[in-house]
Amino acid sequence: MNLTYRPLVLGFIALFFTAIVFDRAQAGGNHFYAPVADPVVKEECGSCHIAFAPSMLPASSWQRMMGNLKNHFGDDASVDAETAARISRYHMANAADASGQRYSGKLLKGVALDSAPQRITELPAWVREHRKVPDWEWRHKDVRTKANCAACHPYAEQGYYNE
Amino acid sequence: MKRTIAATLATFAIAFAAPVFAGPREGLLMQYASTAQSSGFSAERGQALHKRNFAGGKPETPACISCHGENPRSPGRTLSGKPIAPLAVSVTPTRYTDPAKVEKWFKRNCIEVLGRECTPQEKGDWLVYMINQ
Numbered sequence: 495m496n497l498t499y500r501p502l503v504l505g506f507i508a509l510f511f512t513a514i515v516f517d518r519a520q521a522g523g524n525h526f527y528a529p530v531a532d533p534v535v536k537e538e539c540g541s542c543h544i545a546f547a548p549s550m551l552p553a554s555s556w557q558r559m560m561g562n563l564k565n566h567f568g569d570d571a572s573v574d575a576e577t578a579a580r581i582s583r584y585h586m587a588n589a590a591d592a593s594g595q596r597y598s599g600k601l602l603k604g605v606a607l608d609s610a611p612q613r614i615t616e617l618p619a620w621v622r623e624h625r626k627v628p629d630w631e632w633r634h635k636d637v638r639t640k641a642n643c644a645a646c647h648p649y650a651e652q653g654y655y656n657e
Numbered sequence: 658m659k660r661t662i663a664a665t666l667a668t669f670a671i672a673f674a675a676p677v678f679a680g681p682r683e684g685l686l687m688q689y690a691s692t693a694q695s696s697g698f699s700a701e702r703g704q705a706l707h708k709r710n711f712a713g714g715k716p717e718t719p720a721c722i723s724c725h726g727e728n729p730r731s732p733g734r735t736l737s738g739k740p741i742a743p744l745a746v747s748v749t750p751t752r753y754t755d756p757a758k759v760e761k762w763f764k765r766n767c768i769e770v771l772g773r774e775c776t777p778q779e780k781g782d783w784l785v786y787m788i789n790q
Contacts, residue, residue, distance in 0.1 A: 542735050542736070
């Protein structure tokens with residue numbers, strides 16, 4: 495009787511390990527942050543800078559940012575109430591800590607979800623990932639600012655941040 | 658009879674010509690003209706405005722050309738490195754066809770460059786310059 499269970503148990507153990515390995519491979523190797531799909535959000539948030547993926551910051555961050563568009567990193571980026579509501583809704587639904595987000599967990603390592611960080615480039619994981627980039631590269635005329643993701647990540651607009 | 662034909666022709670002429678005269682750009686210009694109370698707009702004044710060093714707003718953007726570049730037919734670049742489509746209508750035909758968008762950017766960019774909103778006269782001059790480019 496015992497003998498019939500054996501292949502089943504072995505099979506499940508094998509499946510379990512495969513799942514773990516596969517998950518690691520996806521989470522670690524894929525620097526993917528789903529790009530903004532809403533055309534209005536893309537236009538309003540992607541004219542001056544690349545439309546940063548909502549999954550790069552927790553919901554608390556976006557909430558705080560949308561409450562202070564009048565002083566958006568030194569610029570007045572105010573939009574009308576209807577547009578603001580649409581942008582907020584989109585960012586809340588797709589924030590790093592929203593359900594169903596798969597890859598952004600890594601970027602939020604060491605970040606308290608309610609601390610509402612505003613700069614993606616100040617997240618500990620971001621800093622760690624970019625620690626080997628020398629100063630002169632940041633100052634290069636085609637880069638100039640850390641917000642210029644696409645200068646070094648040519649597929650940033652499509653959501654891919656591999657080197 | 659002759660008069661009827663003339664009237665009919667006139668009606669058709671107006672009906673077909675109207676869309677040409679009442680495009681979104683012309684609508685904007687008419688709107689600026691009605692509040693500017695000026696004798697008209699000038700592309701030369703618009704060009705001067707476009708290139709002038711105001712330094713009244715943010716230090717990084719003293720002039721329109723800081724981001725948009727010297728030549729309206731070439732693309733510009735935002736401070737964070739994003740390309741900006743050329744301002745000249747001849748190169749970017751979709752420009753200035755959405756009045757709300759035009760007003761939005763006049764407001765933002767004038768505050769960043771001049772440190773204040775632009776007057777209807779300034780907007781009209783600048784728009785005429787870009788339409789003619």
